[in-house]
Amino acid sequence: MTSSPVMSYSLSQRLIHWIMAALILFNLLFTEGMEEFTEAAEEGQAVTPDMIASANIHAYVGIAVLCLAVMRLILRFIQGAPAAPADEPPLAQMASKVTHATFYLLFFALPIAGIAAYYFNIEAAGSLHAGPLKLLTWVLIVLHVGAILVHQFYWKTPVAQRMIRG
Template sequence: MAFSLVTSYSVPQRLIHWLMAALIIFNLLFADAMEELMEMLEEGQSPSPDVMASANIHAYVGIAVLCLAVVRLLLRFTHGAPDAPAEEPPLGKLAAKVAHGTFYALFFVMPISGALAYYGGIETAGGLHGGPIKLLMWLLIIAHIGAVLVHQFVWKTPVAQRMIKG
């Protein structure tokens, strides 16, 4: 088994992680205007300027997440990532790899499906975006936070420190 020389995430990796986390949570919590806009358009109603502005903010935040995901992926390839702690059980290591891979996929799939719905009018993409993809993102976020807490308080590993202090 090859061991990584990387012991922590770089400052740019940490900044992008937390910025993306904030933007994703923002869009997950404040998607109502986008849903309202789509319903109004389906019913042939004219949306108010406030609804349009809020929907556009949601779209722009999604585009920002997509752009940051590209940078984040490039940084991961160029800077690497620390190995899982030795104390982590094999099943935990596998779960972490699957979860992180799924996160990276969602960083691309979620904004692309939203853009296809909003800018391309593809209803299926909108249904996936606001339904199963959104649910999967919430479930992964909850599992991710739970895993950090298990590392911190059960296994007593410094996983959280790698994304906070370096």
């Protein structure tokens, strides 16, 4: 029995993708609450309820990303993912695989490092979370969006449609 190739992402895969994208961007853009809380705690200053609330929001969003990443990975194993367009250059296919694998690693590493820093006071995890992991996430987002634009406007492939319309 042969199964037909996956042509598009399922509705659940698309929803999780876009929810995760929104949550990740939220946490990347709105870090002030966590930074203010961390700085006050490190300097022995009074931590206000507003600081705690802001830090908790950042933490809860990160935990939500981690939970969604687990769901996303399970769905990917169960439902699969569309293959690269046949005419996509081999180097671009390899770059896509490496980028997606790194995204998946970050979906786990970033929240776990944040949890280790916030809940268990592991300073090295906080430095990793707020430094190289955050920077790598931004770099991959730029590469990801750039690749979508190349597919859409240069190669004229419907790659973006697989995550938008299915």
